[in-house]
Amino acid sequence: MLLHTPLYAMTPQENYAKTLIQQAKEKKLAQTRNWQLLLHYKKDLFGRILGQEDGPDFYNAADGKKNPEAELAATLQTFFTSMTGLKEEREHPQCIFPARYKWLKRKLSFDPSQLTEQDCPRLEDWLKRLNPKSITLVFSSFYMNNPASMFGHTLLRIDTKRDGLDQKLLNYGVNYAATLDTNNSFLYVFKGLFGLFHGEFSLFPYYTKVQTYSNMESRDLWEYELDFTQDQMDTFLRHLWELGGNYFDYYYFQENCSYHILSLLEVANPELHLTDQFWFHVIPSDTVKALTPYDDLISDKIYRPSLLSQMSHKRQQFSKHQENIFQQIVRDPQSIEKSSFQKLDIPEKALILDTFLDYAQYQNMKSKKEEAPNIAVNNRPVLLARSKLRYKRDDNTQTEFSTRPELGHGSDRLRSRCV
Template sequence: MASLKFRFLLLFAAFLPCVAMSAFAEPGAQNDYAESLAAKAKDEKLWDDKYWHILMHYRKNLLWGVNSEVADKKFYNSPDGQHNPKEELEATLRAFFLPVAETPNGEEHPQCNFPARLKWLSKRLNIDASQLPNPKCERLEHWLASLNVNRVTLVFASYYIASPASMFGHTFLRLDRETSGADLELMDYGVGYAANMDTENPVLMAYKGMFGLFDGVFSTFPYYMKVQQYGNMESRDMWEYQLSLTDEQINGLLLHLWEVGSVRFRYFYFRENCAFELLALLESGNPDLRLTDQFQTATVPTQTVKALYTEKNLVARRIYRPSLTTRLELARKNMDESQTRVFKGLVSGKNLSDIPEYAPLSDEKKAATLDAFLDYQQYSVTRSRKDENEGLVKHSRNVLIERSGLPGKTEEPVPNNAKGPEEGHDSNKAALGFGANNAGGFERVSLRPAYNDLLSYWAGYSENSQIIYFDGSARIYNQTGKAVLEQFSLVDLVSITPYDPLYGGTSWRVGFGFRNLRDLGCEACDSFYVNFGDGYAVRAPFYHGAVMYALLVANGETAQKFDLGYRFGAGADAGILIEESDAWKTQVFGKGLRHFYGNVSNEYEYGVKQRYAMNKNTEFVLSLSRINDDNEAALSFGAYF
C-alpha cells in the first residue's frame, strides 16, 4: 500500500510541471499574439484610417496633429490617447488581451467597454477570436436585446425661438424596434446629444457654449416624452427621416453608441453640437458617409437634415408629425359654422346636451369636432395649474364617453404648405446692392452667418419670425468715397405671433449690437445699442396672408457722439407683413423712439420693403424709407449659401 502511494506521488510530481506550464503558457502566447497584431497594425498604419478617427472622434487641429472631442479619460486606453491615435490603437489592442481575472472590481472588461473598436480591429487584423479572452458582456448583450433595433430615424423638431438652445431647431435619433408601427413607435427609444447646462445666466451660457466649457453627453429616452415635450407642450412640428441602413451598419452604430453613452465630450454651441455629433454617430455605422465633412465652421440642425439628402438613397422616407396646436388650428379651419359653435360651446364649459347645434351633426362631423376639443383640452392641461386640471379632466371625461360611441379615429388634417427644413433656404447670406439718400448715391454690402429675417423665403422655417446673429452691413458713398458701417447686429430676434382668443399669443423682439446713428446728422457715428419690445399681432381682416403687429419698445445706447455718452428711450414699432405668394412678400413699417434720458432726442422711421425670391436661395429686396428728415431708396440682391 505504501508502495502504491509512493508511485502515485511520483506520478503526480511528474505531471505537476506540465499542469503549471499549461496554465501559464496561454497568457504568454496571448501577449505574443497581441504584439504581433500591434506590429501588423503598425505596418498598415491603422491609426491613420478614417474609421479609427471616427470611432475616437479625432478632429484635425488648426496647425498640426489631432485632438479628440471626448474629454473623459475612461474613453481611452492610453494616457495620451486623446491626442495620439497611434498610441491609443496599440494600447487598445493590448487591453483586449487583458485576462478576465485581472479586470478591476466593479469595471467592465475592455472588450465590453469598446465593442465597436473590437469589431473593427478584428475585421481589419483578422484576429483569431480563440486567442482572445472571453469575458461575459452581459450588460451590453442585455442592452442590445432590449432595444431590438431594425431601423434608425433622424427626427427634427422645429424652431423654438423662446429658448436660446432650440431656436435653430433640434435633431435626435430614434431607434425603431422590429415591432414598431404607426401606433407603437411612441414606445421606441430616442438618442440625443446635449450640453449639461450648469448656469441659467444667458451671458455665461453664450460664453461657455462658444468656447466648449460645457460637458456634452449622449442620452436615451422614450420617444413619447419628446413628442409630449416638443409637439404638445412647446407646439413644435416634428419631421421624421427614416434612414436606409443595413443591419450590419445599425449594429455598428449601436456598438459605438454604447462606447460613448457614458463619457463626456466638449460641447461647442456652433459646431460640435447636438446636430454634429449625431452625424458622427451615423458615420460610425456607415463610414462611407460624408456628413461631418460638410461642416467645418458651424453646424445648424436644418443644414444637417439637408446633408442627409447629399447621400444617395440615405433617406428612405419622410414623415411629418404636426404639433398639437398645428392639428388644432387645421381642424378649426375645416369646421363648418355648426361645428364651430359646438366647439366654442365646449370650450366655454357647456355640456353637449346644452349645445343645440350638436345633435344634427353627422357622426363624422361629431367625431372631428370632439377630437379637436380633446386636443384643446390636452393643450390646456399642459399649461394650467393643478387646481384647474380637475375641472378640465371632468369635462373631458364626459366628452370622451360621447366620443367612444362614434366612428373610429378621424383622419388628421395635414397643412398643404407643410415643408420640411431641407426645403428651406441655406443659413448664410451675402448681399450686394445700391441706393441713394440725401447724401447721394451709395453701394452696399452685407454678410450674415445666420439665419433668416422677416422677409426671407419662409418655407422650412417659422413663419413671421426673425433669427439673426452677427449680421453686418456697410456702405460706400459715391461722392466722398467714405465707407460707413450701417450696423453689426450681434443678436436680432423677432417673433410675430398672431393673437388667438383660444390660446393667446404675444409678439416680441430683442436685439443688441452696433449701428450707425442716422438721427444726429452724423454720417459715420456709431453706437452700441440694446433694445427689446413686446406687443400683439393679429391677422388682417382685409387680406388673407397679412399680419398686423404693434409693439411697445425700449432702447438704450452708448456712443461718443452723445453729450453724456448714453441715452435711454421708449417708443413703438408697428407694421404689416403681407405674404402675396411664396415669391413675393411685403413689409410696411413705422417706428418711433423718444430718448428722454441722457442725450435727449427723437428718432423715427417709416417705409416699405418688398422681397421677390427667384428661388429659395436668391432674392431681390427693394426698400423705400424715410429716416427722420432723410429719404432713402435701395435695391439689393441676396444669395443664401
C-alpha cells in the same frame, strides 16, 4: 564573448499582441477613415490630428488624443488584459470598447486561441434589449419660447423589433445635449460659447420627448427612417455604448446636438461624409440637409404634427357658423344641447367635437399643473356626445404646418445653439 539575452522571455500573449500591432502598422489601420471616426479624430486649423472626445477614459494611450497609431497599439494591448488585472467592478476593455474590438477583430482576424474573447453580459443584455430593426433621425421644429431651441433640435430613435402592431412611441430615443450646471444667463452664454459645458449622449423612452416636444411645447416632429444594415446598426449601438460615461466639450455653434448626431451616423456607415462640411457652425436643420444628397439613405419620412397643429388643421376646415358653435362649446360644454349644434349633420358634429377635445387636451397640458382640470371629468358631456356619433373622420391628409427642415434655410443664413 558576451552573450546578450533579454531580461525576460515574452509570453505567447505578448508576442501575439506585438504581432497584431505590427500587422496594423503594415495595413496602416490607424490612417483609415473607420479608425479616425471611431476615435473622433479631426484636423485642427493647423492640419494636426486631434481627438474631439474629452472624457478622461476614452483614449487608452497617454497621447492617444493626438496620436492615432499610438492609440491603436494601446487599444490592442488592453484587449489582452487578464481579468485578475482589472480593478474591482471595472469591465474588461473588450467590453468597454466593443465597436473598436469588433472592427479590429474583423481587420486583423484575431486568433481566439491566442486572444481570449471575453464575455460581456451587461453589454449583451443592453444590445438584446434594444434589438434594433431601424434607426430614425428625428427633427423637432422651432420653439420660440426658448431661445436655445428657436431653430429646432435633432435626435435619433432606435426602432426596436417587436411583435404585433407598430409601437414607435415605445422605442428608445438617443439625445446629445449639454449638461447644464448654472442658471446664470451670462455664464450660460459664456460657457456655451467656449466649450465649458460637457456634452453627453443619453438614452431614454422616446414617448417622453414626444410628450414634451409635440404636446407640451407644440413642436411638430419630422421623422426620417435611415436605411442602415443590421451590421451598421450593431456598430452604431456598440459605439454609443463606448461613449457612455464620456463627454465632448459642448460648443453652441459647432460641436452641438446637430454635429455629434451626425458623427454617430458616420461611425455606423463610414461612407457617409456628414461632419466634414461643417467647419464653424451647424444648426439642427443642417443635420437633415446633410443626409439628403445620399440616394436611398432615407427609406421613409413621417410627419408627426403637434396637438396644436392637429387642432389648427381641424379649425381651418370650419365655416364661420361652425367656428361660432365651437366658441360656444369652449365657453360652456353644455351648449352642445342647443339647437344650433343639434341641427348639424354628423360629420360636422364630429369635426367640432374632435376639435374641442384637442383644445381641452392642449389647455390641460399647457397648464403643467398637477391640479389641472381632468378632461374626462370636466368635459364628460362632450365625450359622451362624441361616442354616440359612432363616426370615424378621415384625417389621412394632414397639412404640414412646419417647413420641412431640408427645405428651410441652412446655417449659411442662421446661427444657433440647441438643447
